[in-house]
Amino acid sequence: MMPIQQRNSLSRRNFLQSSGAATAAALSAGVWSSRSIAASNSANEKLNIACIGTANRALADIDGVTSESIVALCDVDSRYLGVQSKRFPDAKTYVDYREMLESNKGYVDAVVIGLTDHHHAPATIRAIENQMHVYCEKPLTHTVEEARIVTEAARAAGVATQMGTQIHATDNYRRVVEVIRSGAIGDVNEVHVWVGKGWGAEGLPAGSDTPPEYLDWDLWLGPAPQRPFLDGQYHPAQWRRWWAFGQGTLGDMACHYMDLPFWALGLTSPTRVAAAGPPVDAEACPLGLKVNYDFPAVDGRGPVKLTWYDGNLTPRTVSDIKVPGSGVMFVGSEGKMFADYGGYKLYPEEKYASFTPPPKSIPTSIGHHAEWIRACKSGEPTTCNFDYAGPLTEAVLLGNVAFRSGRPIQWDAKNLRVTGNEQATALLSKEYRAGWEVRALESVG
Incomplete structure (x- = not known):
C-alpha cells in the first residue's frame, strides 16, 4: 500500500489548498447562501433529515431526531428498513446510501449515520460533498487518515457536525x-x-452461507474486501471483532x-x-x-x-x-x-470527606442530538463537533496502529505521519473497493 504522504489525492496540503480555494469561491459566488449552517433553517423550521441505518444503535439516533422531518431512510437489511418505513410512511427508502445522498442533494438538510465503522467515512464524506450536516456514530471513522479527511472537509464546507458520544451530554x-x-x-x-x-x-470464521433475501450482503460489505456471508457472524452484531x-x-x-x-x-x-x-x-x-x-x-x-x-x-x-x-x-x-x-x-476518602464541588461552569446540555439540531439551524457549534471528535478518534485509533505494527510509534500529528515505521504508516489508511473511496474533497458545493 502506498504511504499516505505519497498519495496526491489524499495529500493534506493539496486538500487544504483545493478546499480553501473552493470555499472562498463558493462564498464569493453566494452558492452557499441557502446551505450554510447559519442559514439552513430558522429555529422553528424543521430540518429534512436522512437516516442511514435504521436499527440497533441507529434506531436510538433516529429516536433522537424525530422532532424534525425524517424524509429518507436507508438500510441494507429490508427487515429493519420496513419497520421504520411504516413508522415514517412519507420517507423515501433506499438500500444504497450513495444513491440516497446524491439523489437528494438540495432537499436533505442533514444526515444521521448509524452504520458499521467501515462505512462511517464513506457515508460522511459523501454527505459533506452534498453540503449536508452530519451526525455520525463513534468512532468517527475506521482509519486515522479518514478522521483527518472528514474533519477538514467538514470545516471547509461549514456544515454542522456531531459525533455520537452521547454520554458527553450528561x-x-x-x-x-x-x-x-x-x-x-x-x-x-x-x-x-x-x-x-x-x-x-482468533482469525476468520470458517465456512459460508447464502445471504438471506432480506440482506444485500454486497452493499453491507461496501468498501471492505469481498468475503463470504456467515449466518450468525458479522451482521448485525459481531462485526466489531x-x-x-x-x-x-x-x-x-x-x-x-x-x-x-x-x-x-x-x-x-x-x-x-x-x-x-x-x-x-x-x-x-x-x-x-x-x-x-x-x-x-x-x-x-x-x-x-x-x-x-x-x-x-x-x-x-x-x-x-x-x-x-x-x-x-x-x-x-x-x-x-x-x-x-x-x-x-x-x-483519599478521608481527605475529601467534606469536599465541596466548584461552582457549575459548564451549562447543562439540551441533549446530544438536540445540540446538533440546534447547530444545523443556528450555526452554534456542538460539544462533540468534528474539530473535537476528529483528534479524539485519531488518538483512539492510533492505539490499534501501534498494536498491529508490533512496536511503539512516534506520531507526527501535523503531517499525519508515523516516524520511522513503514508498517504503522500503512495502517493509517486502507484500500477501498471501487466506488467506495474516501478522498479529500477537490471542491465543495
Missing part, C-alpha cells in the same frame, strides 16, 4: 470536568482508562471513556503510542489490549501519560484502588479521582 461528565479543572486533585499527569469488554476473535469492519473494543468504547480526560485535560494528539496484547492477528481484533499514550505539555499543563486497558487485560485495581469493570482514574499531585458514566469519587 451532567456527570460536566461535573467531573469542572472538578479536574478546579485543581481539586492537583496537577494531573497520569490517567488510566479501562473497559471490561472484549470485542476480539474483525479489522475489516471495526476496531475492536478500543474502537467501540474509547471514544466514550477517553472523551472524559480529553475534555477535562484538553488533550489533543499524542506524540508516542505503545501497545501490548496477544500475538497480532491479520484479520481479528485482540481479546485484550493495553495501550500507553504520551501526550505533550500544553497551555500550562504538564505532559500526560494515559493508559488504556480492555478485555482480558482489564485491571482489578488501578493506582492501588480496587475498581469496577469500567472507568477512568485521574491521578493528581494532591489526590485521585475515579469516574464513570454515573458518578465520581475522590481519594
Whole structure:
C-alpha cells in the first residue's frame, strides 16, 4: 500500500489548498447562501433529515431526531428498513446510501449515520460533498487518515457536525470536568482508562452461507474486501471483532471513556503510542489490549501519560484502588479521582470527606442530538463537533496502529505521519473497493 504522504489525492496540503480555494469561491459566488449552517433553517423550521441505518444503535439516533422531518431512510437489511418505513410512511427508502445522498442533494438538510465503522467515512464524506450536516456514530471513522479527511472537509464546507458520544451530554461528565479543572486533585499527569469488554476473535470464521433475501450482503460489505456471508457472524452484531469492519473494543468504547480526560485535560494528539496484547492477528481484533499514550505539555499543563486497558487485560485495581469493570482514574499531585458514566469519587476518602464541588461552569446540555439540531439551524457549534471528535478518534485509533505494527510509534500529528515505521504508516489508511473511496474533497458545493 502506498504511504499516505505519497498519495496526491489524499495529500493534506493539496486538500487544504483545493478546499480553501473552493470555499472562498463558493462564498464569493453566494452558492452557499441557502446551505450554510447559519442559514439552513430558522429555529422553528424543521430540518429534512436522512437516516442511514435504521436499527440497533441507529434506531436510538433516529429516536433522537424525530422532532424534525425524517424524509429518507436507508438500510441494507429490508427487515429493519420496513419497520421504520411504516413508522415514517412519507420517507423515501433506499438500500444504497450513495444513491440516497446524491439523489437528494438540495432537499436533505442533514444526515444521521448509524452504520458499521467501515462505512462511517464513506457515508460522511459523501454527505459533506452534498453540503449536508452530519451526525455520525463513534468512532468517527475506521482509519486515522479518514478522521483527518472528514474533519477538514467538514470545516471547509461549514456544515454542522456531531459525533455520537452521547454520554458527553450528561451532567456527570460536566461535573467531573469542572472538578479536574478546579485543581481539586492537583496537577494531573497520569490517567488510566479501562473497559471490561472484549470485542476480539482468533482469525476468520470458517465456512459460508447464502445471504438471506432480506440482506444485500454486497452493499453491507461496501468498501471492505469481498468475503463470504456467515449466518450468525458479522451482521448485525459481531462485526466489531474483525479489522475489516471495526476496531475492536478500543474502537467501540474509547471514544466514550477517553472523551472524559480529553475534555477535562484538553488533550489533543499524542506524540508516542505503545501497545501490548496477544500475538497480532491479520484479520481479528485482540481479546485484550493495553495501550500507553504520551501526550505533550500544553497551555500550562504538564505532559500526560494515559493508559488504556480492555478485555482480558482489564485491571482489578488501578493506582492501588480496587475498581469496577469500567472507568477512568485521574491521578493528581494532591489526590485521585475515579469516574464513570454515573458518578465520581475522590481519594483519599478521608481527605475529601467534606469536599465541596466548584461552582457549575459548564451549562447543562439540551441533549446530544438536540445540540446538533440546534447547530444545523443556528450555526452554534456542538460539544462533540468534528474539530473535537476528529483528534479524539485519531488518538483512539492510533492505539490499534501501534498494536498491529508490533512496536511503539512516534506520531507526527501535523503531517499525519508515523516516524520511522513503514508498517504503522500503512495502517493509517486502507484500500477501498471501487466506488467506495474516501478522498479529500477537490471542491465543495
